[in-house]
Amino acid sequence: MNLADSAGARRDLADRLAAAGVLNDPALRRAVEEVPREAFLHPGVFLPGDDNQWIPKTAVGTDPQEWLAIAYSDQSLVTQLDGHLTADQTSEPVTGFPTSSSTLPETVLGMIQHLDLDDGNTVLELGTGTGYSSALMCHRLGADNVATVEVDLDVARRADAALEACGYSAWTVHGDGLTGYPRLAPYDRVIATMAVRRIPYGWVRQTRPGGTILATVGTWTYGTGLAKLTVREDGTAHGRIVARSSFMAARSQVDQYPTGDLAARAAYATSERTTRTPPQLLHDWTPAFFAQLAAPGVQLIRSLDDNGSSRTYLFDVDRESFAELTEASAEGEWNVRQGGPLALWDRIEETLTLWQANGQPGVEHVRLAVDERGHTYWIGNEKPDGPNGPAWTHRV
16 A cells, blocks of 8 residues: 555644644644654454454555545554464454553653653653554654654564654654663653553663653553653652553553452451442543552452442552452441452542542542652642652552
8 A cells, every 4th residue: 555545644744743632732733743653554454343353454454545544534543462372373253462552642742741741852662562653752752853662572673663664763662662662862851561460660760851751651451540650860750640541551460360169268357347438430531540549559359249239359469468359238338348468449438538528529629749769649739849748658
C-alpha cells in the first residue's frame, strides 16, 4: 500500500483529535498528518471477538480500505498476545492476554500534549510498543532528540524497523524501562507508556531540573492516574495526577493473580468484624485509585458463590495477607475476615472514609512528591509542596 493512500485518513484523524482537545500544537498536528499509523502495525493486529477471543487481522490478508479503517479507528489495537503471539502466526480466533498494543490515538496525543514540548527538547520514552508515539515525537523534535526503551526484544525490533522505514533513526533500545536509559541523560522530558506501581527514582535522576516526568501510576486495569511531575534542583520531583489513565503494567509488575482455591488462601483469619463500607465502591475508578494508595500491590478479585452471592477478596501475596468480604445478614453490612500481618481492609476502609469526608475528590485532586526514599501522596490543590492533611507514604 502506498502511504499516500492514507493521507486522507491521517487528516481525518487529526481533525478528530483536535475536536477532542488533545491536538492544540500545530507542530504535533503536522506529525499526525504525516506519520502513517498503519506502518507501525506490522505484522498485524488482534480485534476483540466473541467469548473473550481475539480475531487476527494482517495488512497482507485484509482489503486495503478495511485495513486503513482499522488502522485509523479510534481504539487501541492489540499487536501481541501472551508475550509472543502475533497476528501473522494464526488465521483463527484465539484467546490470550494482551501484552503489546498500539494505544488509542486520543490517549497517545493527550499524553504527548501534557509534555508541553518545546523545540530542541530531549525525550526519553519508556515502553516503545509499536513505535507510533516515538515517530510522532521524532517528527516534532528530530530523531536524535528521542530515545525509546522497550523490554520485549521482538517488539523493539519491529518498532525500530518501522521507525527506520519512515525515516526516523531514533535511539531505540532493548532494555528495562524501569531503569531508564542513563547513557543519554539528562532528558528534558520522560514519558512512560506503561503503568507502574511507583515512579522509579532513577527516572528523576535522569531528568534535567525543570524537566517533566509523565507516567501512569497504579497497576489495576482501572483506578489508575496519570502523574505529571516537575523535577527540582534538590533532586526531588513534585506534581499531581492530571487525569485518569489506563496502560498495560510494566512487564515485571504485571499482577500474578492467585490461582486455585481462593477460599484456601483465606482459611486462617486473625480478625473478623462487620463494615458498612461496601466493597462495591472498589468497582468505581476513583475509590479504586485511593484503595491502591492505601494498600499498594494489593490484588482485587471478585467471585460468585454457588448460590449467587458475591464475595470480594483482597490479596497481598508477597506479604501473605488477605481480606475477604461477604454480605452480612443485616442490611447494608458486610462481613470482613482478615489474615496476615497487614489488615488490608482496615487500611482501605480508613482511606475510603477519609476520601468521603473530604468530599469524594477526583483523582485530579491528588498531589504527589517523589524522592530517593519513595512517594508521598496527598489531597489538595492548595498545598503544592507537601500535605497538611491526609497523606499516604510509600517507602522503597
